[in-house]
Amino acid sequence: MKRTVKLTSLKEAVSTVRDGERIALGGFAIYQRPMALTAELVRQKKRQLTLIGILNGIEADLLTGAGVLHCIETSYVGLERFGLARNFRRAAESGVLKTVDYPELIAWDRFRASQEGLPFWPCTFLGGSGVAANNPDIVPFACPVTARQMWAVPPANPDVVLLHAPLGDEYGNVAFHSRKMLPQSADITLSRCCDRVIVSVEKIVSPQQLSRQPHLVEIPAFRTTHIVEAPFGAHPTSVPGIYDCDERAFWDYVTASATPQRFAQWLQQHITGVADHQAYLDQSGNRRLLALRNMAIPQ
Known part of the structure; x- marks a missing residue:
């Protein structure tokens, strides 16, 4: 049987997300977030989305500040050592954003319920x-x-899951490093609880390369609907073993999110005012991005 090529662009992949849907974004806290996909949600002006999470960070705060979210169901939204998620805090306190609280373990178990098809x-x-x-x-x-x-x-029941991972092939097989930590484990669980899974990866490799290490393929092609090559697709969060967190970018974000007016300027400069993810990377600069790779812990 002929295999389906699922390799596409960020724009095409995100265009399949419909207003009002329930979405889940991979990663954990400030690690391995699908930021290129998140930025594209903003650029395409998605609205009235419900975000279901375990422990959320800058991706949730960004979507809140950009007016994408209607509701969030999670245990936490914050920037860890970088402080409060200010867009989220303002929206939650004013009632603009509906919030539904769950303990962290139960927030994870909700995805396990969806994975097992439990009511x-x-x-x-x-x-x-x-x-x-x-x-x-x-x-x-x-x-x-x-x-x-x-x-x-209740189970999480997302309509669509968006993830970022190290490697994949054009058919939608997705591989992780053998040394998995919490962000990777969360991504694998999320990928099993939904029929629509969009994955961006650091690099597209040949199917033959993945077949030489089949044990690294944690998300098989039949689970993915779209796969996109997006180098530094988690920036400014880290991808363990590939590149470190961009602390300067985080602090710039924290400063900008202090007020709605300053955040609107930041959003225009870094997200809505740039054409795509490549333009965003060009703005960051190769030297700065490569320095983040040098700081990462080898696998």
Whole structure:
């Protein structure tokens, strides 16, 4: 049977995301976020999206500040050592953005429920928590075995998942380094909970190259709908083993997000005012980007 070539552009891949859909973005905290795909969501002026996450960072704050999100369901939105996610904080406090809180472990378990096709995830540790009291989608029930109080937590159920990974081929097979950490494990889980998976990769390689190390292919082609080559597609977040976090870019973002007016200027300069991801990289400069590679820990 003839295989389907799924290699396409960022613009084409993101054009398949429809307004009002539920999306999940890969990575974890400030690591391995699909930032090139996130920026393209902004450029295409997507609206009324719901973001489902585990522990979110700059990608969520960027989408919030750009007016893309209607709702976010997660355990945390912040920039870790870089401080608060200010766009998110302003929008949440003003009521512009609907927020639904889940504990971090349960936020991950929601994706596991979707992966297994379960109508809910059973939880035993929400007693006394405001999370359950303020979320009508969490349903209390008695365990049929022990009669103990439990809670049924709804699955994540994203309409589309967007990820960034190190390697892939034109058919949509996606490979990770053998030394996987939390961001990679999260991506693999997300890829198994949805029928539409868009992946950007640092490099497109031949199918023959991947076949020589089949154990590294964690996302097989039948799970992906689109694959895009996007070097530094996680910038300014890091891709462990390939390049480090761009601290200067993060601090520039933090400074710009202090007020809506300054953030609008930053958005125009770095996202909406540049044609595409390549133009964004050109703006950052090769020397600066290559220096981030030199700081990465070899695999």
